[in-house]
Amino acid sequence: MNLLYAIVIGTLFGSGVLLMLKGDxxxxxxxxxxxxxxxxxxxxxxxxxxxxxxxxxxxxxEPVADPLVQAMTLTALVIGFAVTAVLLALSLGVYRSGRSVxxxxxxxxxxxxxxxxxxxxxxxxxxVL
Amino acid sequence: xxxxxxxxxxxGSAAAAIGAAAVLLVAVAVLWASGGGRIDLPxxxxxxxxxxxxxxxxxxxxxxxxxxxxxLVFTYASAYVPRHLAHDERPRxxxxxxxxxxxxxxxxxxxxxxxxxxxxxxxFWDLTAIASWLLIxxxxxxxxxxxxxxxxxxxxxxSAVLMLIGILMLRAEYGTTQLPELFRLAEPGTTVAVAAGxxxxxxxxxxxxxxxxxxxxxxxxxxTPVSAYLHSAAMVAAGVFLISRIHPLLALEPALxxxxxxxxxxxxxxxxxxxxxxxxxxRLLAFSTVSQYGYVTxxxxxxxxxxxxxxxxxxxxxxxxxxxLFMTAGAVTEATGTKLLSESGGLARRMPxxxxxxxxxxxxxxxxxxxxxFFKDELFFKAAAERGTWLAILAVLGAxxxxxxMARFWAGIFLGAPKGDVQHVERRLVWPVAFLGALVVxxxxxxxxFADLARSAADVTNGGPVDLKVAYHLDxxxxxxxxxxxxxxxxxxxxxxxxxxxxxxWVERAxxxxxxxxxxxxGLRLLNDLSDRAHDFEIRDLRSRVAAVIVPGGGLVxxxxxxxxxxxxxxxxxxxxEDIALGVTLVVCAIAAIAVTFPRGHLALALMLSxxxxxxxxxxxxxxxxxxxxxxxxxxxxxALLFVGVYALVPQQVLRREARRVEGRxxxxxxxxxxxxxxxxxxxxxxxxxSRPIPVDGMAERHIELADDAHGQDVVTVILADFxxxxxxxxxxxxxVAMIIVAAAVRTRTRA
Numbered sequence: 001m002n003l004l005y006a007i008v009i010g011t012l013f014g015s016g017v018l019l020m021l022k023g024d025x026x027x028x029x030x031x032x033x034x035x036x037x038x039x040x041x042x043x044x045x046x047x048x049x050x051x052x053x054x055x056x057x058x059x060x061x062e063p064v065a066d067p068l069v070q071a072m073t074l075t076a077l078v079i080g081f082a083v084t085a086v087l088l089a090l091s092l093g094v095y096r097s098g099r100s101v102x103x104x105x106x107x108x109x110x111x112x113x114x115x116x117x118x119x120x121x122x123x124x125x126x127x128v129l
Numbered sequence: 130x131x132x133x134x135x136x137x138x139x140x141g142s143a144a145a146a147i148g149a150a151a152v153l154l155v156a157v158a159v160l161w162a163s164g165g166g167r168i169d170l171p172x173x174x175x176x177x178x179x180x181x182x183x184x185x186x187x188x189x190x191x192x193x194x195x196x197x198x199x200x201l202v203f204t205y206a207s208a209y210v211p212r213h214l215a216h217d218e219r220p221r222x223x224x225x226x227x228x229x230x231x232x233x234x235x236x237x238x239x240x241x242x243x244x245x246x247x248x249x250x251x252x253f254w255d256l257t258a259i260a261s262w263l264l265i266x267x268x269x270x271x272x273x274x275x276x277x278x279x280x281x282x283x284x285x286x287x288s289a290v291l292m293l294i295g296i297l298m299l300r301a302e303y304g305t306t307q308l309p310e311l312f313r314l315a316e317p318g319t320t321v322a323v324a325a326g327x328x329x330x331x332x333x334x335x336x337x338x339x340x341x342x343x344x345x346x347x348x349x350x351x352x353t354p355v356s357a358y359l360h361s362a363a364m365v366a367a368g369v370f371l372i373s374r375i376h377p378l379l380a381l382e383p384a385l386x387x388x389x390x391x392x393x394x395x396x397x398x399x400x401x402x403x404x405x406x407x408x409x410x411x412r413l414l415a416f417s418t419v420s421q422y423g424y425v426t427x428x429x430x431x432x433x434x435x436x437x438x439x440x441x442x443x444x445x446x447x448x449x450x451x452x453x454l455f456m457t458a459g460a461v462t463e464a465t466g467t468k469l470l471s472e473s474g475g476l477a478r479r480m481p482x483x484x485x486x487x488x489x490x491x492x493x494x495x496x497x498x499x500x501x502x503f504f505k506d507e508l509f510f511k512a513a514a515e516r517g518t519w520l521a522i523l524a525v526l527g528a529x530x531x532x533x534x535m536a537r538f539w540a541g542i543f544l545g546a547p548k549g550d551v552q553h554v555e556r557r558l559v560w561p562v563a564f565l566g567a568l569v570v571x572x573x574x575x576x577x578x579f580a581d582l583a584r585s586a587a588d589v590t591n592g593g594p595v596d597l598k599v600a601y602h603l604d605x606x607x608x609x610x611x612x613x614x615x616x617x618x619x620x621x622x623x624x625x626x627x628x629x630x631x632x633x634x635w636v637e638r639a640x641x642x643x644x645x646x647x648x649x650x651x652g653l654r655l656l657n658d659l660s661d662r663a664h665d666f667e668i669r670d671l672r673s674r675v676a677a678v679i680v681p682g683g684g685l686v687x688x689x690x691x692x693x694x695x696x697x698x699x700x701x702x703x704x705x706x707e708d709i710a711l712g713v714t715l716v717v718c719a720i721a722a723i724a725v726t727f728p729r730g731h732l733a734l735a736l737m738l739s740x741x742x743x744x745x746x747x748x749x750x751x752x753x754x755x756x757x758x759x760x761x762x763x764x765x766x767x768x769a770l771l772f773v774g775v776y777a778l779v780p781q782q783v784l785r786r787e788a789r790r791v792e793g794r795x796x797x798x799x800x801x802x803x804x805x806x807x808x809x810x811x812x813x814x815x816x817x818x819x820s821r822p823i824p825v826d827g828m829a830e831r832h833i834e835l836a837d838d839a840h841g842q843d844v845v846t847v848i849l850a851d852f853x854x855x856x857x858x859x860x861x862x863x864x865x866v867a868m869i870i871v872a873a874a875v876r877t878r879t880r881a
Contacts, residue, residue: 018803021672037722055843056837057842068829081764092775104670
């Protein structure tokens with residue numbers, strides 16, 4: 001099981017990274033969701049015992065699943081949810097201010113603006129050395 | 130703020146600093162008179178670190194110097210710093226910064242010299258460096274002061290990292306950083322040689338020895354009291370202190386001692402020559418310090434009873450005289466407004482007390498009879514002559530150089546035709562000099578107390594009793610003949626100064642053109658450029674930022690995986706019939722994750738993502754985590770809605786344009802390589818983590834037992850709501866704040 005868990009978690013993480021490297025902001029968010037899924041599954045997989053759900057009354061003969069990792073994972077899930085919601089809302093904000101959801105477009109715009117500013121403004125502070 | 134610039138009263142902060150120094154002086158006097166003392170408290174018991182302080186002879190010597198000279202220099206500073214601030218039109222309220230940093234320095238120095246644990250010593254070592262940075266950069270409105278403060282900090286703390294490495298090597302080998310233990314356990318070998326060598330390098334950098342000497346003349350950017358303290362009795366002395374402290378380790382490796390001897394002689398020669406070439410008071414004195422600590426380093430390199438005795442006595446005699454000379458330089462500059470020898474002269478009649486005090490101190494450095502300095506050279510000559518004729522000749526030449534530049538310094542300021550006006554200066558700028566000058570003379574007559582202190586210090590350095598006897602002898606013994614030779618050489622150099630000046634200036638220019646200081650600036654510029662380039666890359670866009678975190682972090686993790694021994698680290702684990710359902714669900718989950726990376730359309734992306742989430746929720750349900758599964762289902766549902774909802778707020782053509790975008794082939798390959806590599810590293814890390822043996826007792830049993838007491842049936846819920854209730858409260862707060870941010874972001878009207 002260890003190996004199977006590890007491979008599945010690795011696949012989730014790798015796919016997440018691939019998405020995070022894209023230009024499209026929504027794909028970046030999707031990538032972050034996948035990476036946090038990988039983290040949650042790791043937490044769950046690291047439970048010390050497996051067995052019936054830890055809900056009383058317990059069946060005395062059966063092993064019980066480790067409740068601690070479940071509590072941790074629940075916390076992680078909820079926080080991950082809040083983060084993703086904020087990221088999506090921010091993506092929307094980025095679209096509204098830049099008229100695009102693509103990082104390449106946005107950095108191009110930024111560079112152009114910076115060049116314009118440099119052409120008109122006084123030069124930046126002199127270097128330390 | 131009462132008191133004009135001519136006669137300012139002693140401020141509260143200055144009084145506090147003087148008081149602290151006086152208390153510490155009394156403390157060391159009492160402690161040393163009562164036979165020393167030890168404190169040993171646990172600090173970090175798990176690492177066997179102890180707050181172990183002890184007052185032995187070596188600690189007492191340096192503590193006496195730091196506190197005793199401290200009282201005088203702090204008194205001097207109480208008059209000097211207000212004048213200094215007034216010259217730069219800064220408010221006098223800034224005065225406390227100097228006094229606070231000097232006191233910090235004094236306390237760190239006391240901690241440093243009494244530490245019996247190398248880690249503790251290292252902490253105080255860096256504290257002294259920080260205090261010195263604050264002090265050298267006191268004139269923070271001046272660019273040079275900032276640059277040179279940074280220079281002193283970098284040279285002394287970067288080399289201190291070598292020291293830390295050396296300490297950790299010793300700890301790895303012998304399992305302790307306690308010095309007495311180490312001295313008992315250490316045996317000659319590569320580890321001790323390399324470790325002690327590293328520590329010595331850091332000590333030599335602190336003592337401004339060649340080739341790391343260049344920071345000291347630059348550190349003269351500090352106000353004069355700072356130079357009088359740090360650059361004579363305290364900071365640079367810390368370097369030779371450390372060499373004395375670990376001398377029993379160094380002595381195990383004769384090659385290290387020889388290296389010390391060579392570096393000491395080189396510093397002695399270079400410092401002497403550059404000091405003779407200098408025109409600025411403080412530059413002359415700074416190079417003189419390089420040269421004088423060169424003597425000490427050379428003597429520690431000679432080692433043995435004679436070397437240790439000469440080194441310890443030298444430190445004592447030099448510190449007394451050199452602080453007086455630095456304070457003289459400051460007082461003269463305040464009185465006449467010049468910092469240059471070529472612009473001064475004839476002050477002896479105008480400032481007789483200062484001239485007398487400075488004369489005694491200069492005579493002390495130049496080793497004239499009836500000063501304590503005579504004995505420092507006597508011991509020095511004796512140790513050198515014991516080692517060999519060649520060293521004796523070099524010693525005489527070095528002492529001759531010292532005589533020459535000291536004569537130049539004193540005669541240049543106090544003799545000759547008067548130049549320019551002389552302003553009145555406070556008595557507090559003069560009498561510390563006079564006091565130290567008197568002490569130098571007293572030491573030349575009643576030498577026993579000084580010799581006793583130096584002997585106790587030398588005993589520690591040598592790791593055994595030392596034969597230190599000093600007295601005047603009116604006969605033709607070697608030391609006396611060498612002293613005569615040194616004075617003759619010195620007089621010759623002094624008289625012929627005009628003739629040799631071009632040669633001296635040439636050495637100075639050659640040093641500027643290709644000395645180690647150029648390497649420092651070059652290295653600093655290179656690092657700055659590298660950092661600029663990394664910064665430019667990092668801030669280019671979001672992707673570079675993510676990469677700047679993930680790539681080095683992942684690299685380090687991968688390195689850890691590669692370097693960790695693999696035997697037994699990976700276990701495939703059992704797979705039983707009842708695991709089939711879970712196995713299939715997990716495989717589905719992995720396939721869905723890969724599938725998320727394919728679709729072009731955004732709706733498909735969101736649905737695939739939910740697919741992964743629901744598959745995971747199923748997996749959670751299969752391993753007895755019903756609560757997690759339930760929450761996962763809820764969250765995945767909201768995710769799908771959120772994604773679709775945000776899509777609805779972005780115009781369709783923007784999304785369509787994004788979907789139609791085609792990536793370059795090379796970028797696709799690059800992204801794929803990064804993704805696969807990070808996936809593999811993650812797999813390995815998780816696999817090895819999951820393969821670790823399961824501890825016998827988990828928290829599970831206890832949690833289950835306690836759940837009943839908490840009147841709950843569902844253990845997970847009880848953990849969240851009861852055992853870790855505060856965590857959950859914070860978590861809910863985070864979600865609440867996140868929802869407020871989302872609401873605000875979604876409602877904000879588009880800018881026109």
